[in-house]
Amino acid sequence: MTAENTSTIRLDDVSLSLGGREILSGLNLEIPAGKVTAVMGPSGAGKTTVMRLITGQLKPDAGSVWLGETRVDALKPKELNGLRRNIGVLLQNGALFTDLTAFDNVALPLREHSGLPEALIRRIVLLKLQTVGLRGAADLFPRELSGGMNRRIAMARAMALDPDLMLYDEPFAGLDPISLGVSLRLIRQVNHALGTTSVVITHDVGEVAKLADQVCIIADRKLVASGAPDELQRSSHPLVRQFVDGLPDGPVPFHYPAPDLETELLSRKVRAQ
Amino acid sequence: MSPYDKPKGWTAPLRELGRAAVFLLTTLAHMKLSWLQLGETLRQIYFAGVRSLVIIVTGGFFVGLVLTLQTYDTLTRFGAADAASTVLALSLFRELGPVLTTLLFAGRAGTSITAEIGLMRATEQLDALDLMAIDPLERIVQPRLIAGIIAVPALTLIFNLCAILGGLVFAVFMMGNDVVTFWSGMQSTVELWRDFGHGMLKAVAFGVLAGWLAVYFGWTARPTGEGVALATTQTVIATAISVLMLDFVLSAFML
Numbered sequence: 217m218t219a220e221n222t223s224t225i226r227l228d229d230v231s232l233s234l235g236g237r238e239i240l241s242g243l244n245l246e247i248p249a250g251k252v253t254a255v256m257g258p259s260g261a262g263k264t265t266v267m268r269l270i271t272g273q274l275k276p277d278a279g280s281v282w283l284g285e286t287r288v289d290a291l292k293p294k295e296l297n298g299l300r301r302n303i304g305v306l307l308q309n310g311a312l313f314t315d316l317t318a319f320d321n322v323a324l325p326l327r328e329h330s331g332l333p334e335a336l337i338r339r340i341v342l343l344k345l346q347t348v349g350l351r352g353a354a355d356l357f358p359r360e361l362s363g364g365m366n367r368r369i370a371m372a373r374a375m376a377l378d379p380d381l382m383l384y385d386e387p388f389a390g391l392d393p394i395s396l397g398v399s400l401r402l403i404r405q406v407n408h409a410l411g412t413t414s415v416v417i418t419h420d421v422g423e424v425a426k427l428a429d430q431v432c433i434i435a436d437r438k439l440v441a442s443g444a445p446d447e448l449q450r451s452s453h454p455l456v457r458q459f460v461d462g463l464p465d466g467p468v469p470f471h472y473p474a475p476d477l478e479t480e481l482l483s484r485k486v487r488a489q
Numbered sequence: 490m491s492p493y494d495k496p497k498g499w500t501a502p503l504r505e506l507g508r509a510a511v512f513l514l515t516t517l518a519h520m521k522l523s524w525l526q527l528g529e530t531l532r533q534i535y536f537a538g539v540r541s542l543v544i545i546v547t548g549g550f551f552v553g554l555v556l557t558l559q560t561y562d563t564l565t566r567f568g569a570a571d572a573a574s575t576v577l578a579l580s581l582f583r584e585l586g587p588v589l590t591t592l593l594f595a596g597r598a599g600t601s602i603t604a605e606i607g608l609m610r611a612t613e614q615l616d617a618l619d620l621m622a623i624d625p626l627e628r629i630v631q632p633r634l635i636a637g638i639i640a641v642p643a644l645t646l647i648f649n650l651c652a653i654l655g656g657l658v659f660a661v662f663m664m665g666n667d668v669v670t671f672w673s674g675m676q677s678t679v680e681l682w683r684d685f686g687h688g689m690l691k692a693v694a695f696g697v698l699a700g701w702l703a704v705y706f707g708w709t710a711r712p713t714g715e716g717v718a719l720a721t722t723q724t725v726i727a728t729a730i731s732v733l734m735l736d737f738v739l740s741a742f743m744l
Contacts (some may be wrong), residue, residue: 227590271620297622312619325621327525373621 224249224413225270225380230279232265239265241437243279247430252407252414254428256421256443258459258468261434263417267383270415271303272296283381299302301329303358304374304382304412308389310366312358319354325376344372347366348402348425364395368402375406382406384416388393388423400427421460433459495709511704516634516704519626527721530632537598538640542647544597545590545690549648552589553655556580561664574671575678581681582688586649587641588736591695593648594641595728599703602633603724604677606707607717631703637700639692645692687743694739702728 225247232240239262247253257263268274269281272288281288283299292298312321322341326332332340345351348368350361358366367387374382387399399424407414416423424431425445432442433456441448443457448456458466476479496504560576606629618625651673660666661705679685703724710720 273616273619297624300622303620305617305620307613307617307620309613311613313614314612315616325623328621328623337730370617 218414224284225415226282227266227269227276228278228280230269230281231268231277232262232274234265234274238437239489240276240434243438245432245434245439245442247413247415247432249413250407250411251429252403252416252427253430253432254416254418254424255432255434256424256459257417257434259419262418262437263434264385266434267305267415267417270381270383271300271305274460280349281342301325301377302380304377304379306367306371306374306382306384306387308386308457309363310358310370312366312370312373314358317355317357318350318361322373322376325373328388331379340376341372344376345369347375347405348372349398362395363393364398365401367391367395371399371406375412377411378410382412382413384414384418386418387416388418388420396423401428421462435459500623508709509701511522512705512708513701516630519624520631521624521627526627526632529628530635533632533636537594537602537636538643541594541597541640541644545644545648548589548593549651550579550655550658552585552648553581553652553657554659555653556585557656561660570666571670571674573660573666574652574656574675577680578675578679579684581649581652582684584688584736584740585650586616586645587600587692587695588687588732589646590645590646590692591603591641591699591732595699595703595725595732598637598640599699599724599728600721602700602703603707603710604610604717605719606630606633606704607710607712607720610708610710611712611714611717630708633704641696641699642689642692645689646732665710670744673715690743691739692737694735698731698735699728702731704715 225245227243227245229239231238232242243262243266245255253443254265255263265274269276270283270288270330272281272291275289280290286299288299290295312318313324316324319341322344323337324338326337329335342351342354345354348371350365350372351367353361353365353369358369363371379464382403384403387403388396391399403416404427406412416424416428428445430442431445431448433440433448435455441451441453443451449458449460451460455467457463458468464470495501495602496508519534537720557573557577561573563572564570564573564576609629615625615629618628655673657668659669706720706724710716
């Protein structure tokens, strides 16, 4: 593929095993620039692993990970740090620093990397907090805010340096309907206003239709489907159907692999305590 | 291997030691000095050192009391009660001061450093730093390690001072000994470098050890409640055992 390609993120034939378990095998994935792409799949399918590959926290056993023209998995630690300054990541629980106020959390990457005077940093932080609706909570500590608010502060921190790429890891997990609506609107708003490429790792089928331009479904260690949300709604692929319709059994089995129930019940073997 | 996968098998302790050494060397290689770092280091010295003062002052005072009580009782049988202050000062400066301070430090500050770093990993704060292109070894580990190295010798000084005061209270105010005899006995026998200086050198070595083990066990703690609990226990046990062992080795070389 050439540099003119519009795809900003590309995973080529990526395989990865962790702790002796194969997580991804021959995964090919393309995420277009400037759009909101949802990476979906059942729990444990390797969605967060994909995010960690993009940020360079994990290196693939085989294959390559590209961000624009940069091969992420071949970067040295210093080069990787340079790359990460252009990536904003919202981790699952926000991962705010509990000993810092909301203001200082958002100011941290600016103080570390921007070299701007404190007066200017203050203005940028207040504007970022205004974007997420929490300027009034600038002096509060994460423990004084709700889970949803913590995630919004973390979102303000992730976009403090105006990154080209925003990664959201399960941004809707455990949110009440109001916080969820706020998060959806913010992700869209950030994508439109800043023109960033947004990747949302989620398994929330209902919300994805409202948010994403493109959906990629990962299951069984590889990409099983990708396309616009309504295309996937019409898909006849059994795994996509099970996932979209929320069926308890199907290609992803309800039962964890186990010996035959009758044999186990009638067995005299006593389980070790 | 992820940082919290512990080595298994009969060679595990040796491999763990090797990993801890590699961790220390990596931390040293990542060290960076800046105003931001200086501020954070001072904050950590406050948390690890200043906040340990209550236990150090109380512990030191009562160790001084009981040590003088015991030596006074024993030496009186040989008619050498005047030497009690000398015995107190020598045993404190050479051995008890650095060793007991480090053990108290490991229980009070070492565990808190381990639990803090362990919980930062469990709540993805270390990941968040890494993703913001901020080196967690430099920002989280380095200030806490330096805080241990500075706090332990400083606390040892305070521990020694409080223990001498405890000894003074017992010998002079409770047993009615002459205060001049108490101080002059100590002054004439204690050598600045051989007794006091060697003790402070030990305190620096123990500070490195206590700080190193606290950050290492925190860094390698499994990101679960059980993992953090285990790591804090390991910090106390490993620090206690290794300080006592290192104390013997250092004493053998210094005498």
